[in-house]
Amino acid sequence: MPLNSLVHNPRNARRDLEGVEGLADTYETAGVLQPCLVIPVDTFRAAFPENADELPVTGCVVIGGNRRLAAARRAGLRTLPVHLNTKLTTREEILVAAAIENIAREELRPFEELATIEDLKAELGTYDAVAKKLGKTPGWVSQRRRLGNLQPELREALETRAPGMTIEIARDLGKIKGREEQLAAWKAEQKRAASRAADPTVAKQPKAKKAGKVPAQGGAGGGDSAPLDDAAKARREACLIAVAAGAGDLARISIIAAQAPVAPDEAVALAGQWLTETAEGSSALNLATLAGEEGTDRQLRAALALALAQCELHATRTSGTDSAHARAYADWLETHTDYQPTTTEPAPAA
Structure with a gap:
């Protein structure tokens, strides 16, 4: 399809499309190998009327492959291979398809994954239903939900990849309910990270959750x-x-x-x-x-x-x-x- 007939999904969980420059370079030399998943604009408008003003009257909305669309535009391509899906018509179907595409390709950041889960929960009613639709276990969903309990300082530490912070540590910290307790646990983890950095021979402590x-x-x-x-x-x-x-x-x-x-x-x-x-x-x-x-x-x-x-x-x-x-x-x-x-x-x- 012509690029000028394709638009980004206004509800895409990925707010920052990283690596577009490098992907554009490969498109200039090897072309686009993976087609994008798209649906007609009028279908998207009917499912999400609150986003209608953000879309053109005609064309298609990219449900899977928003980074590919951005890279193709950067590379100066005129067309993009797509898979046009006319069976996705409801809010639930569209949200689930976009979530599966992003999660399967591991394209979401931790808080983007969390936002996707919460969007699906609003449609499906329960977190167990979300897990089933995504083909994941309830524990997988629960682990990601813990990030929603993080204090703002810890959210920033995870997003900026602060020394000592990993997704595993963030999920463990998310188990702790109280603000002061959570910050104290993060402070202790920072001290351990500093000790390991100062002395590489210091063994990493076993994780508490095992x-x-x-x-x-x-x-x-x-x-x-x-x-x-x-x-x-x-x-x-x-x-x-x-x-x-x-x-x-x-x-x-x-x-x-x-x-x-x-x-x-x-x-x-x-x-x-x-x-x-x-x-x-x-x-x-x-x-x-x-x-x-x-x-x-x-x-x-x-x-x-x-x-x-x-x-x-x-x-x-x-x-x-x-x-x-x-x-x-x-x-x-x-x-x-x-x-x-x-x-x-x-x-x-x-």
């Missing part, structure tokens, strides 16, 4: 080696996120922990594992060195880890039968992390 790092059912140091059930895995992942943030209502969790009778050695072992995985180090629990670290952030983080370990070991051993304690512990996790009780966890007694 299930393989979750202790056995009886807790580190316990005699029970049975595997964790899904409910315990979910709780312990939430605990690890909270310890990594180093913030959250310490007074409340300490009161809850004081009413969780567990073996002290087991609690110290489990707390030590969490502190090690979050790069703080289990030495923060050493009694002999506490006097020299009075009131430090490191000591507060150790106290948080120990209190959570006591609660978690008690919850694991009682399987939630101590309903008052289980309810208070779960409420703390839901308040300070993105923890949600699993379906395998028994409902608290009335």
Whole structure:
């Protein structure tokens, strides 16, 4: 089709079309190898009347290949190969087609992906429906939704690729609900990134979200080696996120922990594992060195880890039968992390 009969999709998730210059250079030498997906303008107008004023009366709207269209114009081409799809007629069909095209080609930035998911959710009603339409798992959608929880400073850090920030770290930070807790966790991650940059021999710490790092059912140091059930895995992942943030209502969790009778050695072992995985180090629990670290952030983080370990070991051993304690512990996790009780966890007694 002639380029002057093609227009960009006004609802395209990609706001900044990167790499157009390099793509234009290849078009000048090798031509356009991949056709664009287009639909008639009148079809798009009928589906999206709110965008009608942005479109010409005739021609086609590019649903997949907006960067190719921009590059073709830059290269001075007169025509562009297209695939004209007349079966896409509804808002849902058009949005899904554009999303699949962009996501399959990995052309979207993290927040553009998030915006695409939210647009689809507005049309489809649920995030599960979005996942199904895109051929993705609900977990894939959930991971990207976490970015919507990021504070403005962290959004900017991700968009500008600040040192120490990766998409994986951003998604983990997005699990943390409180602003101060989230910023504290990012500050800790920046310190670790600076240490790695200053000393390349420093090993990268394991990621908190890996299930393989979750202790056995009886807790580190316990005699029970049975595997964790899904409910315990979910709780312990939430605990690890909270310890990594180093913030959250310490007074409340300490009161809850004081009413969780567990073996002290087991609690110290489990707390030590969490502190090690979050790069703080289990030495923060050493009694002999506490006097020299009075009131430090490191000591507060150790106290948080120990209190959570006591609660978690008690919850694991009682399987939630101590309903008052289980309810208070779960409420703390839901308040300070993105923890949600699993379906395998028994409902608290009335």
